[in-house]
Amino acid sequence: MADNDAAILESMTETSASTSLDALRRHVSEGQVCQAPHQADTGSDAFLSGSIPASTGISTSTLHTNNDDDDSAYGILDSIVKRAAELTVVQKHDRGTTRMPSSGDENGSETQVNGPRPSDSPVDDASLNMEGLESAIAYLVADGSDTHLLRLADVFNRLKTAYVSSKQSEAKLVSKCKELVAEISHTATKVNKAVVLCQKDRSTITLLQKEIAKAWGVVEASREKELKDQETIQALKEEVDALNAGSVSNMALAAPHRRRETLAGSNNDEVGFRQLLAEKEQLGRDLCDANLRADTLQSELDDARTRLEAMNNDRLTLDIEYGELRDVLNTKKSDLERENRNKEKLESTLKSLTETVIKRDQELLLKTNESRVIKENLARLEASVKEERTRAERAEKEKEHLVTRATRVQHEYEEQVATTQKLLSDNQRYEAELSKLDVDAARFRDETRNVTRMRDQLTKRIKQLEAIRLDVEIERDQYKSTSADRTHEIELAKKEVEGLKKQVESLTRDRDVAQKSLVKAAGSAQRHLSLVRVAERERRNLEHEISGHKEEATKARKLIWALERERDSRAGEASRITEQLQAREEEFKLKEMLIFDGRKRMDDLERKLKEQQSLYENVRTDRNHYSKNLMECQDEITEMKRKIKIMNHQIEQLKEEISLKEAAHVKQNFEHNKLEKEKEGMSLTIGKLQTQYEEVTKQLQNQRAEEARLKHIIDDADAQAARLRKDHEATLQERDLLGTQLIRRNEEMHLLYEKIKLLTSTLASGESAYRERLEDIRVLKLEVKRLRREGAVLKNEAANSDVLRNEIFKVQRELLRERTRVKVLEEELESPMNIHRWRKLAGSDPSTFELITKIHALQKRLIAKTEEVVEKELAVQQATRLYHDVKISLQRQPGPEVLEELRMVRSALKSKVSECKSLASELNMYHSQTNEASFTIEKLGQELQDLKRRYYEEKRKEQALHKTRSDAPEHDVGLGGRPLCVHDWG
Incomplete structure (x- = not known):
């Protein structure tokens, strides 16, 4: 980096030295042309009388030459060129010390110049050289007369400020x-951490899914x-029923002489029946344990689901x-790429500047050679020029007057x-x-028609x-009044809800179509911009053609006097055109x-559309609320049914107990018949x-x-929730993209x-x-x-003078x-062959020539400024x-609609969560019902x-009674002479 800075600084110093020397030589040569001999002599004396520092390497003896010699300025230039070349050689080779010979020292004395030390940086060397040049130029300009x-x-100061600003x-x-590299590394670490966390979460999700599968396997095994x-x-x-039937038949057919055998068999049956009862109790306990395990597994499954959702x-x-981190990383990468591109542009500009500097140096060498040749030619031609000066002074004055008139007229014509x-x-x-405004207005009218048509469609929907909501409310009232047909009507309501979902999907499709139309409109805007750029290029081509026509117009100076007569008429036409222009500007303001x-009307229509959308959202929330109320009513109905069933069961139990008590109260005197009837009742109750x-x-x-x-x-609800999550992620990505586009648009607007403001x-x-x-x-x-009047x-004075005719001729x-x-x-x-040919002759008036050159310069500046003003007006437009x-594109971007859809998706997600909760409550209710059923079974x-x-x-009791009867005498005689029976005792 330091080497690059040194190379750039070296090239800039060489450029500054060469350009400044070229400018100095050019200005000195122009001054030689423009000034009179006596003024040039005084100027050179004033210049040479100044003190020049030794650091420049230019001795005063070199500058003190003959005042009449025209080569004094060139001697100064040659000395400055030599000094600049030696400074560049010192900077390139980094010598410790160099000795620069003084060009004007008679004794051959040398001036010691300290070069840069090897430890110094190239930037310090360049700054020292720049300071040396600055001090040299300050001493040269100390007089202030030239x-x-x-x-x-x-020029040197401007180059120095440009160099300092470029370094800064x-x-x-x-x-x-x-900073950008550090920030990118920080964001990359964040992204890596997020990726690791995502991988960990995925592994935990797979483990939980495996655990859930195992739990489901256990549940299935418990069910089996x-x-x-x-x-x-x-x-x-079935075995109990068979045993009961066998016991009844044995009791009916048993004879008195086999009572003991039946007693033993009944005891064996009793033992088997007890074993069966014990097995039944064990099975009931196993069933309860299985139900408890199923409940625990279900609770674990619910916990796993909640963990999975979390x-x-x-x-x-x-x-x-x-x-978000990826978006930030992309923005940082784009900023870094933009900065790199700017850096590359600056480097390319620096390379081009160095190339131009090299070319300028070569041109400078060529110009110096040409200047030497021109000096020799001028030395030969100087004698002849001095002889012709006296003759040409009068003609020169008249020529200057004519040139001033011609330039004034030309300037007016060009203006x-x-x-x-x-x-x-x-x-x-x-025009x-x-x-374009008419086309835009037509396009806006079409868009307003489309918006109104879409608004009408939305209002119809x-x-x-x-109407569908009113129908649903009526059906809800019917559900409340008639609970018998609730299942069929629920199915119809579900179908209608599906139809509503389809309508909502169609609305989303319409929204997508509108977004696509927005994208197409943005593309058309880009095409319009490309057409505007093509028109701009055509305008520039036309300006080049106009400049060519202007150059051709310079060849038509013979028609200047005729065009001067037409100037007044052109002024009238210009005023008329300005009036037309003002009228067009007023029409343009009316169009605006x-x-x-139209934009206000569009805003009103958009506001009404948003109001309609809010009304639609209110209707939708009401529909969801009513559907929720319907679900709650259905839950209440099922709960009431369950309670009614329990009450009926209890009533039946109470009735059975009452009937049993009444039968016991009525049949106290007929115990045997009662026992038989109780047997039948027991068999019936068992059935x-x-x-x-x-x-x-x-x-x-x-x-x-x-x-x-x-x-x-x-x-299904989980799948739908996953789909909604995907939709939510897609909407978030779209929101992020729209946010980045909005930020870029705001930056462009700020620029x-x-x-x-600058324009x-x-x-x-x-x-x-x-x-x-x-x-x-x-x-x-x-x-x-x-002047015309004069x-x-x-002319009137010279009309009658015959003496002056010959002289006039x-x-x-x-x-x-x-x-x-x-x-x-x-x-x-127009096509100069020799730059240094034009020089003032003796006796010329330098003030008028300076005025002419100043007028020319001001004219050129005025033309350039008018062209810049036109270009800047076009740029402003x-x-x-x-x-x-x-x-317009920002107004068309669907910002609130996306937020509205996001809110709708969130509300739908909340409703699905509430439905899942209601399903979980129903599942708990069914579990409680199963528990109640198991309790009733117990x-x-x-x-x-x-x-x-x-x-x-x-x-x-019956066996004891039979036993007592068997123990009594079989042939006891009663009072009537017949044997006694047990029935008689009863």
């Missing part, structure tokens, strides 16, 4: 590059075990942060031509702008949705007002219990099917504002300079009129000769057009055990 040396000092900007760019237990219970019930949310946040061409170009430009009104058990098993199966259906619904300031300065030039033109016109008076011949010489000189001035286009089992206990007690 304007050319002052110009040389001005380079340091700023280097620091900025370092539960089914097997139910099958065993059913088989045991991890998904964390992953989404990490993805969002990753996207008139420039004004007419400018007015014509402005007229064409305004083109008006046509909103009305349709309102119309466009502004009822079996039917109830079957119903409960069916309910369990239905609940399992419902659970599977709910799981399927949950999976355009700055350019507009307005330059326009103001150009207008002030233009007014000053107009005042100068007016003064010159008055001078021309005065010429007319002189001679003067005319000389005038013709001088005119031919003037023509030749003008042609040579182009900037305003770009600003309007950017503003209660029925207990009742069955009570009935069996009572049955066995009755059986024991």
